[in-house]
Amino acid sequence: MSLEKLDIYRVRNIDYASILPSPGINFIYGNNGSGKSAFLDALFILGRARSFRSNSVKQVIQFNQPDLIVSAKLKHHNLSSASLGVQLGLKSKTIHLNQQEIYTRAELAYAFPVQIIQPKSYLLLDAGPQFRREFMDWGVFNMHRDFLTVWQNFKIALSQRNALLKKHDIKQINVWNQELVQYGTILAEYRQQYLSLLEPLVKNISDIFIKINTPEIKFVAGWDDSRSYLDCLQQDLEKDLKFGYTQSGPHRGDFVLYSEGRVSKDFVSRGQLKALVLTLMLAQVKLFKTDLSQEVCLLIDDISSEFDFDNRCKLLSFLSQLDNQVFITTNEFKEFGDINLSVQHKVFHVEHGKIKLM
Numbered sequence: 001m002s003l004e005k006l007d008i009y010r011v012r013n014i015d016y017a018s019i020l021p022s023p024g025i026n027f028i029y030g031n032n033g034s035g036k037s038a039f040l041d042a043l044f045i046l047g048r049a050r051s052f053r054s055n056s057v058k059q060v061i062q063f064n065q066p067d068l069i070v071s072a073k074l075k076h077h078n079l080s081s082a083s084l085g086v087q088l089g090l091k092s093k094t095i096h097l098n099q100q101e102i103y104t105r106a107e108l109a110y111a112f113p114v115q116i117i118q119p120k121s122y123l124l125l126d127a128g129p130q131f132r133r134e135f136m137d138w139g140v141f142n143m144h145r146d147f148l149t150v151w152q153n154f155k156i157a158l159s160q161r162n163a164l165l166k167k168h169d170i171k172q173i174n175v176w177n178q179e180l181v182q183y184g185t186i187l188a189e190y191r192q193q194y195l196s197l198l199e200p201l202v203k204n205i206s207d208i209f210i211k212i213n214t215p216e217i218k219f220v221a222g223w224d225d226s227r228s229y230l231d232c233l234q235q236d237l238e239k240d241l242k243f244g245y246t247q248s249g250p251h252r253g254d255f256v257l258y259s260e261g262r263v264s265k266d267f268v269s270r271g272q273l274k275a276l277v278l279t280l281m282l283a284q285v286k287l288f289k290t291d292l293s294q295e296v297c298l299l300i301d302d303i304s305s306e307f308d309f310d311n312r313c314k315l316l317s318f319l320s321q322l323d324n325q326v327f328i329t330t331n332e333f334k335e336f337g338d339i340n341l342s343v344q345h346k347v348f349h350v351e352h353g354k355i356k357l358m
C-alpha cells in the first residue's frame, strides 16, 4: 500500500497542498519554519487522527480556521485503490474510508499504518516504559486483530480490581484476578511473540548503523516471572492493598535492549542511542513488509539533526532496498546524500507552507 495522491487543507502554515508522492522515497527540503514538519504531521494525522507534535488539535489547525482536512488516495499492492479522509475540528473528528464514515482510530490505523522517526524518538529507549509499551503494542495491534478487545477487557478488570483495593473490599478480588490472568497472559504472549520476531531483524539492522555487539531484546512481562501471574496477584495482595493499586500486570510491561549483557542505553552515546532507535523502527517496518506483507508509511523528520552523514548514506541505501514508501525532511538538499541511490524517488521543496515538486 502506498499513497498515490495527498491533499492537505489548513494544517499549520500549509493553507492548501496537493501532491502526487513517489511510492519510493520522497525527499522534502526547505528552510526552518517553512512547513516540513507540518507536512509530515499531516501524513501522521491521516493514519492516526492526531498530531505527532502536539496533544492539542488547536495548535495544528491553521490559525483562525475551524478545522483541518487531510485526504488521500491509497493504492494497494493488488492495485485496488482506496480513499481516506480525516477532518479534525476543535471538538469534532470525522474519518472517511471509501466514502463511508468510520468511527474508531483503530480502523483508521489499519487502513493507513504510519510510523515516525523524529528528534524526540530517542525517548523510546531513554524514557519510561510507556513509550516502549506503545511501540510493542503498535506492532501487536497490527499482528492480532483481537488485541484491542483483549486490552480493553484487561483494562476493565484492572480498574475493577483497583476500585476494590481502594475500598479494602477483598471478597470479590478473586473474580477479577481470574479476568486479569486470562487477558494479561494473552497480552504478554502477544508482546513476547512480537519481540521475538523483531529481534533477529534488530540484530541485522544494528550491524549497519551501529557497531554494537549483538543487541538482545529482553521482554518484561510486568510481573515477577519466576512466579505465575496468578501467584503474583494472590501473594502480593497485601502490597496491592497498601498502594491501592495492582502492582503486577501487562500495564507494567516493558522491554530492555541489552548488548553483551549490559543495558545498551546506559553505555551508548547519544548518537548511538538514536541509531538504536532507528534500528528498532526500521526493524518494525521491515517486519511488516516481510511477515505481514503490509507497508508502513515511514516518516523521518529532520534527518540531518538525527544522523551523521555516514549513517544518512547507509539509511538511504537501506531504504532503497526496502522498497517502501518513505517521506524524509531536511533543511538543505545536499544533506540527503546521494539520492540517486534510490531508483524511485521524488524531491519536494517547501517554502512558506507551499510544497513544490522539483
Ligand SMILES: Nc1ncnc2c1ncn2[C@@H]1O[C@H](COP(=O)(O)OP(=O)(O)O)[C@@H](O)[C@H]1O
Pocket: 011, 012, 013, 014, 030, 031, 032, 033, 034, 035, 036, 037, 038, 039, 058, 059, 060, 061, 062, 063
Ligand atoms: N496553527 C498554526 N497556524 C499557522 N501557522 C502555524 C501554526 N502552527 C505553527 N505555524 C507556523 O508554521 C510554520 C511551519 O512550522 P514547521 O512545520 O515546524 O517548520 P519546519 O519543520 O519546516 O521547520 C512555522 O513558521 C510556524 O510558525
Ligand SMILES: [Mg+2]
Pocket: 036, 037, 038, 301, 302
Ligand atoms: Mg521541523
